[in-house]
Amino acid sequence: MNRMLSLLASGALLLAVAVVPASAEERTIFGTIVRLDAADRTLTVQDGKGAMWNYKVDGDAGISLANLEEGDRVSVTIGRATPLNMITAADRLRKGDRVIKIPF
Numbered sequence: 001m002n003r004m005l006s007l008l009a010s011g012a013l014l015l016a017v018a019v020v021p022a023s024a025e026e027r028t029i030f031g032t033i034v035r036l037d038a039a040d041r042t043l044t045v046q047d048g049k050g051a052m053w054n055y056k057v058d059g060d061a062g063i064s065l066a067n068l069e070e071g072d073r074v075s076v077t078i079g080r081a082t083p084l085n086m087i088t089a090a091d092r093l094r095k096g097d098r099v100i101k102i103p104f
Contacts, residue, residue, distance in 0.1 A: 028077040029053050030102070038065040043099070045076055057093045065099075073102040 031053065035044035041057040043065065055076060057063050068074065079096035093099065 025081065026077055026079050028075050030075050031073070033068060033070050033072045033074055036065065036068060036070050038068075041065065043068070045074060053091070055091055055093050055099075057099075058095070061093050061095050061097060063093055063097065063099050068099070068101060073104060075100045075102055 029045060029047055031045040031047040033043055034046045034052070035042075037043070041059070043055050043057070045053045045055070047053065053076065057065065075098070076093070077098040077100075078091060078093075079098065080094070
């Protein structure tokens with residue numbers, strides 16, 4: 001009887017763990033700034049495949065756009081977990097996210 005309960009408990013634990021989806025990791029886009037509006041806190045980055053990625057930088061994100069200009073190569077990292085089905089071409093950049101200028 002004890003063995004049966006132990007097996008049932010183990011099976012229930014394995015089932016519970018298997019149902020929980022794994023969290024997505026941060027993601028980074030590399031590309032060139034093709035549009036930048038520092039006043040509106042928006043930028044558009046074109047990646048190597050030609051896809052356009054539009055970003056709106058939150059005021060408290062800690063990301064300065066002052067040292068960036070159109071034509072700069074950058075990496076844009078969304079620092080929070082983002083499920084694969086939630087990756088879009090338009091994202092808000094929040095605290096913990098990064099925009100880093102890449103030297104040529």
